[in-house]
Amino acid sequence: MGEVLVQNIGFIGAGRVGSTLALGLSQRGYLISGIASRTPGPAEKLCQKLCAAKFCLQSQEVADTTDIVFITTPDDAIAEVCRSTGWHPGQYVIHCSGAYSADLLQSAKDFGAYTGVLHPLQSFNLQADPVKNLEGITYALEGDDQTLSVLKDMVKALGGKWIVLKPADKPSYHLAAVMASNYLVTLMKMAAQLWQTFGVPEDRAIKALMPLVRGTLSNIEKAGVTDALSGPIDRGDYGTVLKHMANLANTAPELLPVYKELGRQTVKIALDKENPNLAGIEKVSAILAN
Numbered sequence: 001m002g003e004v005l006v007q008n009i010g011f012i013g014a015g016r017v018g019s020t021l022a023l024g025l026s027q028r029g030y031l032i033s034g035i036a037s038r039t040p041g042p043a044e045k046l047c048q049k050l051c052a053a054k055f056c057l058q059s060q061e062v063a064d065t066t067d068i069v070f071i072t073t074p075d076d077a078i079a080e081v082c083r084s085t086g087w088h089p090g091q092y093v094i095h096c097s098g099a100y101s102a103d104l105l106q107s108a109k110d111f112g113a114y115t116g117v118l119h120p121l122q123s124f125n126l127q128a129d130p131v132k133n134l135e136g137i138t139y140a141l142e143g144d145d146q147t148l149s150v151l152k153d154m155v156k157a158l159g160g161k162w163i164v165l166k167p168a169d170k171p172s173y174h175l176a177a178v179m180a181s182n183y184l185v186t187l188m189k190m191a192a193q194l195w196q197t198f199g200v201p202e203d204r205a206i207k208a209l210m211p212l213v214r215g216t217l218s219n220i221e222k223a224g225v226t227d228a229l230s231g232p233i234d235r236g237d238y239g240t241v242l243k244h245m246a247n248l249a250n251t252a253p254e255l256l257p258v259y260k261e262l263g264r265q266t267v268k269i270a271l272d273k274e275n276p277n278l279a280g281i282e283k284v285s286a287i288l289a290n
Contacts, residue, residue, distance in 0.1 A: 010034035010066030011049025012059045012081055015123040017096050023130035026050050026091030028157040030138035034062040038073070059085050068150070070118075071105075087111035087263045090158055092150060094118050094143075099174040101205035102142050118151050121159070123181050135159040140173055142166075188213070188256055195250045226272050227228040233266045234273065236280015263288045 009030055011018045014037040018248050022032045023046075029143050036056040037043035047053045063069055064084050073098045082105050087093060089112030094105050098119040119140040122133060122167035139155045139162045141148055150163065154163045165173055190207060195205035219228035232240040241263065248256045267285045270276055 004151055008033050008065075008067040010036075010056075010062035010069045011046075011072055012036050012062055012069060012085075013038075013074075013077075014046045015072060017120065018070065019097070020130045020133055021070060021072065021120070022053070022123045023049060024134040024158055025154065030154070030157070034065050035254035036062045038077075039239060048124075063087055063091070066091075068094065071095045075099055079107075083107045087113040092116070092147060094147075094151070096138060097122070098177055100169060103172050103251050104166065114144065114147045114150075116147035116151055117141065117165075118154065121153075131158075137161070138163060142170075145174050152173065170188050174223060186211075189247075190252075190258070193252060193255075210274060224267055229266070229269050229273065231266075232282050233263060234270045236270075236277030236284060238283040238287055241284050245287070260288050 004247050009022075009025060009032050009255045011022050011034070014022075014035055017041070018035075022035065027031050032050045032053045033056050035043045035046055035050075037234050040055070040057070044055050047055045054065075056065075057173035059081055068090065069087075071081050071093065072095070073081055078095045078097060078100065082093065083251060085108075091108075091113040093108040093113045093115050095103070095104060095117055096119055097103070097112075097117065098121070098211045100117075102117050103114045104142065105113075109115045117140070120134060121138045121140060124133060135158060139151075139158075139160050141151045141155070141162050141164050152162060181195075188209065189202075191209055192202040195208070196202065200208070215243065216228060232244075243261065245256065248259055263284070267281060269283050270277075
């Protein structure tokens, strides 16, 4: 790990992302000196874990006393926090949204501040070790050359990798993250709901399904998406697909459109495999289309 050149960092927002970044950067040698939050409780709690950090009642106090300010509020509040705060030339103002570009920070740029984005591609849990949670992951960065240099040094210190995005890239980037993370949670909820139809409660269903999920994720990582695919669509078992659809119609009809659309997308993957069962997969495709 190289020498940390800029250490005086503040955070406006003390939720999962802000707290994890503050703790992770602190453990990697950065000085976290000021923290403010819309509700004081989370900021005060975070300051207790960071002995050098001062709890600030107003975001302006953070801006007045730090060289780098991370705005880690919910996305919809970033632009307003930035507009309502006075900045100074040469200061770095960074937000951590995966969906929005640095354009949200235009008012800070008008003051002469450097602006940019650092989005950690990770799902955060405040009970997890912040360093381990931030290590080895990818960070999406945006900014001019000077800002990118500062952000890349941080990513190196955290043990991560980075990609540099243009503003036009952000919607597709964030959508991919939502589908891979948030919608996985939704799929697990739907799967557990089906287990409840035969009397198994959600918590037990999730525990039973998790080894299957972990095995699938491991297969995707080792073999790639296409070769990781298994199951009835991969085999062309159209009878099984018909059985699934009939069951859903009786037990959870609201899930049937989701099942059919996911099935149609899965057909495309199955057809990309070596020596696919074309006849069976074509019958599956016809069933899912009706």
